[in-house]
Amino acid sequence: MFGYYRVASAVNKTIVGNPAKNAEEIITLIQDAYAKEVSVVVFPELTLTGYTASDLFLNQTLIASQNEKLAYILQQTSDIHTIAIIGLALLEADRLYNCAAVLQNGKILGIVPKSYLPNKKEFYEKRQFITGRDITRTTTELYGEEIPFGVDLLFSDSKEMTFGVELCEDLWAVTPPSNHMANNGANLLFNLSASNELIGKAEYREELVRTQSGRCMAAYVYASAGVGESTTDTVFGGHAIISEYGSTLAQNERFSLENTLITADVDLERLRWLRLNESSYSDGRRKKTRIIKVDNLPEITTLDRKINPMPFVPSLFEEKKHRCDEIVQIQAHGLIKRMSHAHITKAVIGISGGLDSTLALLSTHRAFEIMGWDHTNIIAVTMPGFGTTSRTKSNAVKLCEALGVTLRTIDITDISHKEFEAIEHNVNEHSVTYENVQARARTSILMNMANKEGGLVIGTGDLSEVALGWSTYNGDHMSMYAINSSIPKTLIQYVIEYFKYDESIADVIDDILDTPISPELLPHKEDEIVQETESIVGPYALHDFFLYHFIKYGAKPAKIRFLATLAFEGKYDQETITKWLKLFLKRFFTQQFKRSCMPDGPKVGTISLSPRADWKMASDADVEIWLEELEK
Numbered sequence: 001m002f003g004y005y006r007v008a009s010a011v012n013k014t015i016v017g018n019p020a021k022n023a024e025e026i027i028t029l030i031q032d033a034y035a036k037e038v039s040v041v042v043f044p045e046l047t048l049t050g051y052t053a054s055d056l057f058l059n060q061t062l063i064a065s066q067n068e069k070l071a072y073i074l075q076q077t078s079d080i081h082t083i084a085i086i087g088l089a090l091l092e093a094d095r096l097y098n099c100a101a102v103l104q105n106g107k108i109l110g111i112v113p114k115s116y117l118p119n120k121k122e123f124y125e126k127r128q129f130i131t132g133r134d135i136t137r138t139t140t141e142l143y144g145e146e147i148p149f150g151v152d153l154l155f156s157d158s159k160e161m162t163f164g165v166e167l168c169e170d171l172w173a174v175t176p177p178s179n180h181m182a183n184n185g186a187n188l189l190f191n192l193s194a195s196n197e198l199i200g201k202a203e204y205r206e207e208l209v210r211t212q213s214g215r216c217m218a219a220y221v222y223a224s225a226g227v228g229e230s231t232t233d234t235v236f237g238g239h240a241i242i243s244e245y246g247s248t249l250a251q252n253e254r255f256s257l258e259n260t261l262i263t264a265d266v267d268l269e270r271l272r273w274l275r276l277n278e279s280s281y282s283d284g285r286r287k288k289t290r291i292i293k294v295d296n297l298p299e300i301t302t303l304d305r306k307i308n309p310m311p312f313v314p315s316l317f318e319e320k321k322h323r324c325d326e327i328v329q330i331q332a333h334g335l336i337k338r339m340s341h342a343h344i345t346k347a348v349i350g351i352s353g354g355l356d357s358t359l360a361l362l363s364t365h366r367a368f369e370i371m372g373w374d375h376t377n378i379i380a381v382t383m384p385g386f387g388t389t390s391r392t393k394s395n396a397v398k399l400c401e402a403l404g405v406t407l408r409t410i411d412i413t414d415i416s417h418k419e420f421e422a423i424e425h426n427v428n429e430h431s432v433t434y435e436n437v438q439a440r441a442r443t444s445i446l447m448n449m450a451n452k453e454g455g456l457v458i459g460t461g462d463l464s465e466v467a468l469g470w471s472t473y474n475g476d477h478m479s480m481y482a483i484n485s486s487i488p489k490t491l492i493q494y495v496i497e498y499f500k501y502d503e504s505i506a507d508v509i510d511d512i513l514d515t516p517i518s519p520e521l522l523p524h525k526e527d528e529i530v531q532e533t534e535s536i537v538g539p540y541a542l543h544d545f546f547l548y549h550f551i552k553y554g555a556k557p558a559k560i561r562f563l564a565t566l567a568f569e570g571k572y573d574q575e576t577i578t579k580w581l582k583l584f585l586k587r588f589f590t591q592q593f594k595r596s597c598m599p600d601g602p603k604v605g606t607i608s609l610s611p612r613a614d615w616k617m618a619s620d621a622d623v624e625i626w627l628e629e630l631e632k
Ligand SMILES: Nc1ncnc2c1ncn2[C@@H]1O[C@H](COP(=O)(O)OP(=O)(O)OC[C@H]2O[C@@H]([n+]3cccc(C(=O)O)c3)[C@H](O)[C@@H]2O)[C@@H](O)[C@H]1O
Pocket: 432, 435, 436, 439, 465, 469, 470, 471, 472, 473, 474, 475, 476, 518, 519, 521, 533, 590, 593, 619, 620
């Protein structure tokens, strides 16, 4: 489903040295995983024997029993499409290898040996096993069949999934085998482990799994041996972890006395496309690998994953101050460098009482504060026009007064009337010309004032407006430094709210956040805003969501719609989402010409649409195939 696969980590109840009993638990867990539509489930290291069998691995009875019970598992799971990866002590060429056997539909698809054998303190694997690091392009014989065997095996369904397998210590090595697997296209990695519990180790282990998923731009599924292992010298807690691209999606409670199975739906399509955006991924050296084809995998019927409706906004409240501080620091230092370099000491900003100009003013104010520059050198200009209401105007004035900046008021109605007359535009015709004359009048005033004062015009447009082209070309679209240009509207609101720590502006910020978003270009009715942006172009929450998935993952519109339907369940139905998504796509394509000549401005988050850095696109590209997809 849209590139999602359900994967699982299983920790079975273990009896050391009893493959028959362990096999029963393994079969139960494989059946459970299949019932849950899991594509691949991974088990702990040396699953059938128990990891702690120690010198019993050198005894014929244990290995014979293990192999017999593996055959039994194959027979019992012959009609199960879920792939199971279980740990096996493999006797090959009179050597013992610590391996992962990949099983599906009663067959062994391949066997991968462990590369790094821990051999210090409580670990002494080299007593029984040898490394399989150099084994490539070979097979091993089990039950009379030749089975691919080696560290060069990858498993692919020829769709979105290619997976590789490593074992426990492999992940702790300086260069884990999974690095090479990822370089060769594996976007899903499994680890069969037996990692004992020591204070603080669980946190480190989770961090290791999570960061490896980030480094490899992959999903990483980890299963470690449970409490049934021998406690002669050490205790095992059965840690199960599923991470994807630097985030942990699921993790179990350790020390369970029962079988445990955790699942997560991983987005393997997203990972593939993310990699296209990383040159260091493309530059990774490819090695010879053998690809084992797999098919008949279970498909999920419903997605079990929380989709964040606000991808630009941190979900944890505790992160707010830190994140907002960071954003404002980046903005402020972008401006400081530019002003210092140009030997300019004054900033000129049009203040409307709306969200964007509020943040631009607050961040400019922070820049002046950092540098100890005189706040009165920030020249804030309110320019009431036909649509300006007393609410926004008074908020603009209150904010400027509280911040101690220089405030000027210049009414633009006369200038606009003169312009209408000059271009012979009927003042009663409230068309785009009527709107743009005002926006351009304001920009012209700001630019000319900047010349007069020796100042720099601070641009206020945000990333959502830049994506939609929701600005007047050569009007508010233009400035000398566009401080908000990579901050989307949903984040602008969040950052402004953080400034409420300053009590002198807390009330006015509340009212600014509460005011409908509007360009206030059409005449107001009895001092009430008539032109609400979100009823014209659609909700910014949706547009920011579309933008994020479209740019970051190159997602197809049909997938974006599917995800939005889940993320905004109960708020927007599919029809509404489709309507605004079409508008987003149309505007995104037709409005590139405004982005192609947008002013300099600091990149703040991972997404920016700067034509010089992040987003190079033809201004005349056709949107048809993107729209067609939504008709299917
Ligand atoms: N591909 C292309 N390459 C080069 N030029 C192209 C072009 N497509 C159109 N054009 C030209 O550009 C013109 C259209 O661009 P433009 O003049 O900007 O005009 P336009 O985008 O039609 O109008 C600006 C819109 O932005 C809204 N606005 C303005 C100001 C602030 C805010 C806000 O809420 O923040 C919103 C306003 O309500 C209005 O709907 C066309 O008339 C055409 O001359």
